[in-house]
Every structure is written in C-alpha cells, then in structure tokens.
Amino acid sequence: MILLEQISKSYAGGKVKAVSGLDMRVKPGEIFGFIGPNGAGKTTTIKMITGVLRPDEGRVVIDGIDMGQDPIGAKGRIGYVPDSHDAYDRLTGTEYLDFIGSVYGVPLEERRARAETYLNLFELAGAAGDLVRSYSHGMKQKLLLTGALLHDPPLLLLDEPMVGLDPKAALLLKQEMRARCDRGRTVFFSTHVLEVAEKLCDRIGIIYGGKLIAVGTLAELRSGDAGASLEAMFFELTERGGRDAG
DSSP states (O other), X not given: OEEEEEEEEEETXXXXXXXXXXXXXXXXXXXXXXXXXXXXXXXXXXXXXXXXXXXXXXXXXXXXXXXXXXXXXHHTTEEEEOSSOOOOXXXXXXXXXXXXXXXXXXXHHHHHHHHHHHHHHTTOGGGTTSBGGGOOHHHHHHHHHHHHHTTOOSEEEEESTTTTOOHHHHHHHHHHHHHHHHTTOEEEEEOSOHHHHHHHOSEEEEEETXXXXXXXXXXXXXXXXXXXXXXXXXXXXHHHHHHHHO
16 A cells, blocks of 8 residues: 655755655555654655655655656545644635545535535534634644545545544544554554554554664564563664664
C-alpha cells in the first residue's frame, strides 16, 4: 500500500536533514503506527507520503501509483488529516464536506450519505450547519476526519489524530480504523501516545534523527524481552540511536 524507497528531505538549503534515506513498506489491511520524538521527521515523512512535500531523493508509491509520476492518481487513494487542524473557517461544516467530496469526485448522494454517517458517528450532525470558525478544536478534528473518510480511501493517513478528541470520539475513531483494515484498507498514523500505538497497531515504525531505527510487530521489537512495554522499547531504541549518531 505504501512503499518508500530511500526518501530524503532537507531544509535550510540542505543544512538541516529532516529525513535521510528512509526505506519503508506498509501492507494492505494493517494499522501502522509511526512514532518518534519531536523533530524526528514524522510530519515531514507524512507530508512526503501525501505529496504535500516532494522528496529531494527517493520514491513514494501509493497503492502501486508512483507519487512523482502520477501525483493526482496517488493522492486520490489517500484520506489525509494533518496535525494542523486547518479547515475553511468561512464555510459551514456541510459546505466544507460538500467541497471535499467534490474534489475527490464523490457523487452528491453518496457523499451526503457518508457525511451523515460519520457526522452522526462523531456526534457532529447538530453543528453541521454552523460556520467552521465557531467549532472547537475537537469539533474541527471530527470534521477533518469525516472529510478524509468521504471518498472511502484505500489509505487513511493521520498525523496525531487523537489530539483534541474526547474519550468517546477517540474510541470511535480507533474502532473505525480497525474496521477499515478488516476490509483490506490501510491506516498509517503518527502518535505520541505510546499506549494507543501499543494496543492498536499491527506494526510500528520508530523514527529518530530522520532515520527509521526500528520497524516490526511488538513481538519483533521486543527481541525476546516478552514483558517489555512499547514505552520502554521506545526509550531504549531512541537513546541507542542518539548514542550511535554521536
């Protein structure tokens, strides 16, 4: 579903290496968690997967479509929720969803039926006629999630999706993520909440200093230490990565 081949990205005229030679494959039907400390390269990697940023080097392939060769085709396979929670504040919730649905070519009746389903699921239907500028942080996150799901994408790509959600909405989102993967869809998400990643993910990738330092199932990451928590493994691996970098 996602294939990253030696992707790299630098800023400040090449002085700051945000991501360096990253190779990664995410399979259809799995929930893949992407974790790392602040500044590790998580959001830069996600933006390259979505095509928001172009890699300086390497290749991004989404569901068999090369992002560099067919960006529109590749982006059409993705439902994306960024970490910024930005939406069009001067539209109502309904207008925003109609706009997103039209961008992805979802027929009107189909998009409105799906919008109704997810607005009800996230208990946002009562505010759908209000301007987005009046929404709380959590309400905007629910609206963005609904928009990302409107075209039933093969890949759902979420950057810190639980931030701002109340406990019920977070639980509903986790259930929706699992249900999608049970239907052969793929979910890729970043999080700082290691407990969520530990309980929810089929596989986990850990990035540090712009490099993927570990990837696998929890059992594979534990490397024989059956009692180790993801938190303990995360700190051990990132500390080791820091020593190696030094």
